């Protein structure tokens with residue numbers, strides 16, 4: 384670990400984006416240029432933190448090495464002050480983690496994490512002073528999200544500086560122990576804040592709400608509401624943590640942790656119940672009749688730009704794959720399978736301004752729909768292919784030969800001489816994705832580091848690798864630049880919303896195991912094998928559930944209220960359904 388103050392000429396970190404703005408400056412997500420380690424770079428303006436105070440608190444920060452405390456790796460001097468190089472919390476804050484319902488077992492694990500980190504600090508005589516969900520970050524380790532306390536030292540420093548300036552109390556009134564309003568703080572004040580967080584995690588809201596003045600009065604005088612009888616086993620723990628008088632509270636997190644550990648065996652059975660958030664959601668179904676049946680699965684449903692529509696009245700035919708053939712869906716909802724049979728099954732369809740590009744497993748084709756397609760590039764082995772959104776380049780990776788081929792597409796039907804690059808022999812590539820007009824990423828899995836994203840630019844220059852820690856698959860692009868949906872391999876009911884700039888993984892706990900995901904203008908759609916379709920709005924609140932046909936292979940939104948759903952089952956083979964969302968009981972205005 385590299386700890387100490389360093390003068391930096393050129394930063395060792397490549398900035399991946401702004402994470403947020405704190406009282407003392409900005410926080411960026413960065414990646415080490417050589418090692419690929421992800422870090423948070425927290426800038427602290429010199430004028431707001433005097434050097435002596437900063438150095439004192441730095442010592443406190445560096446002395447706290449614990450898996451549940453955000454590690455500080457180094458301090459660097461830069462033009463506009465100093466910056467701390469911190470362990471990066473890829474899962475965001477506990478506040479953002481709480482957006483999606485938490486299973487009771489998960490609440491318990493996170494509570495243990497917070498208490499363990501805090502107990503370690505309290506044993507060294509260090510108080511945090513501002514424990515709140517915004518100061519608890521999530522990292523993914525050994526198959527689960529782990530809570531880590533951030534801002535140790537800094538939080539206390541903020542308090543002291545503001546008292547010195549006579550600026551009155553700082554902190555977050557919703558989590559402040561009664562004595563904190565009189566400028567007293569001790570480990571017991573941190574315990575109180577954990578009590579509020581645990582209450583909020585269990586109940587879904589804090590014990591007291593309102594303006595700072597209302598909150599102050601409530602913390603000082605109001606009784607804490609009782610927990611639901613189903614979780615009353617935790618009532619004594621919560622009540623003791625939320626005692627008004629510090630002397631009656633757990634003196635430090637050590638004692639509260641011991642009590643929670645004592646309860647753990649009794650809790651484990653009760654807390655293993657599944658997520659309760661979606662349990663009331665009924666999946667309404669309607670008589671669904673297929674608009675098409677055929678011997679091949681239909682997939683990759685894409686609209687063809689209206690300029691290219693052959694019909695004079697500008698009817699949009701929809702393109703889709705039908706094994707190794709293209710198919711169109713006409714306005715009459717009739718599926719027409721094109722005659723041309725390509726070399727291998729289709730893995731992607733890319734409608735362009737002047738025609739269409741189609742990636743099969745062994746070639747990239749292009750053509751002017753509905754004329755015949757011609758091959759632009761061929762691979763002798765199956766390749767994973769990605770095409771840039773602007774159709775200016777395409778990349779293919781062959782796992783067998785560990786070779787990457789990048790081709791620039793100058794004009795329709797014309798490609799530059801391909802550039803070839805070898806990939807590491809042990810790289811198991813799962814997917815190749817076009818990140819933006821200038822970059823692509825190779826998705827691979829490593830048993831030690833989970834999913835790795837290897838970034839390259841369109842000049843075939845390797846840039847960096849990000850180790851995500853978590854094992855993700857099926858990256859699906861969203862409407863947002865640099866953002867994907869992906870499935871968590873080890874938690875089949877979990878979807879991860881992955882943002883790249885800055886790196887951020889937001890977890891969504893569903894009550895289905897999705898096999899298909901879609902980002903629609905009004906929200907997100909997830910479908911499972913059995914045909915359950917879950918619709919969420921942009922804030923991840925459920926809009927409703929549909930019981931669709933089983934064996935879904937592709938979904939597209941035909942217009943604001945019609946979904947096209949393709950299925951494949953042995954007995955019924957490839958079918959296409961058109962579901963009208965207006966016929967279902969959904970919390971949505973059409």
Ligand SMILES: Nc1ncnc2c1ncn2[C@@H]1O[C@H](COP(=O)(O)OP(=O)(O)OP(=O)(O)O)[C@@H](O)[C@H]1O
Pocket residue numbers: 402403404405406407408409410423425453469470471472473475476517518520533534
């Ligand atoms: N180590 C980190 N990893 C990931 N994100 C971080 C890290 N440290 C801070 N952040 C994020 O950066 C943003 C700003 O954080 P910062 O701690 O500076 O301010 P704050 O906690 O929002 O406010 P305050 O200054 O009052 O503490 C927050 O969204 C925070 O979650």
